[in-house]
Amino acid sequence: MKLLFISPGTNNVLGFLICEILNRLAPVCRLDLAVIICYNNSMEKGIIVHTIIYNKNKEILVLQRCKNNDTLPLYWDIPGGTLEDGEKPEIGAIREVKEETAIDIINPKLFFVYSNIDKSKNKQFLTLIFYSEYKGGEIKLNNLEHAQYKWVKIDKIKNLKIVCYMQDCLDEVKLRRII
Numbered sequence: 499m500k501l502l503f504i505s506p507g508t509n510n511v512l513g514f515l516i517c518e519i520l521n522r523l524a525p526v527c528r529l530d531l532a533v534i535i536c537y538n539n540s541m542e543k544g545i546i547v548h549t550i551i552y553n554k555n556k557e558i559l560v561l562q563r564c565k566n567n568d569t570l571p572l573y574w575d576i577p578g579g580t581l582e583d584g585e586k587p588e589i590g591a592i593r594e595v596k597e598e599t600a601i602d603i604i605n606p607k608l609f610f611v612y613s614n615i616d617k618s619k620n621k622q623f624l625t626l627i628f629y630s631e632y633k634g635g636e637i638k639l640n641n642l643e644h645a646q647y648k649w650v651k652i653d654k655i656k657n658l659k660i661v662c663y664m665q666d667c668l669d670e671v672k673l674r675r676i677i
Contacts, residue, residue, distance in 0.1 A: 541615070546625040547590040548578030549606055550667070552677045553632045557649035558668075560658065561598065564645050572645070574658040578625075591628045598643060601635035610670050612663040627667055629676050652677060 551559040560574045577598045581590040591606045606628035615622045637647055650658070652668055671677055 540620075542619070542621040544621055544623045545581040545587070546578060546623055547581050547587050547594055548576050548625060548627045549591045549595050549603060550576050550627065550629040550671060550676075551595065551601070551603055551632050552629070553649060555649070556677050557651055558655065558677070559599070559601075559632070559637075560648055560650055560655060560660075561639065561644040562646045562648075564641070564643060567643065570661055572659065573661050574648075574655070575661045575664070576627075578627075581626075587626050588628070591626075591630070595630075598640060599635075599647070600638040602633040603630035604633045606630040609674065609676065610667050612666070614662075625663060627663070629671065 553559070559576065561577060562574050563569070563571055565571045577595045578591070579594045579598070581587060582593075585593075587608065588606050592603060595601060595603050607630070608626055608628050610627040612625040612627065613622065614625070639645075639647060652671060655668060656665065
């Protein structure tokens, strides 16, 4: 069962708290996911899709952002980007992986949601994170976006300089025994 919690207004601390509690209770309540959507007419919205890709050795593909990247240069992240207008999130995840790495993935599944506000852009981002098995293809990075890639065991990723949502996301991967 999936739950969508909608919270109107600009101060959504209570809504975020409720959603966090629901996500922590998810395994007990047989709830796959609790998503909070916050409405604020004065702030733009953006939907981002990312995918944790794992291989047969139970390693995760991580990409290092270029030093010239506007957002968090030289940080390690998983493939992803902005969902296009009218695009289904699963299709967006497949497209972003293909655009950033040239590889194919199998049947991405949504498992984690992260929300943040970028005050400098007056924009709220909702990040939908999927997981998928590596299907095939040779990794070819877009050199304007990423400097390098690695296949890394989940416990070794903590040694890298990772984006803010990654550790919570990886903790959820371990908790749910996804990989």
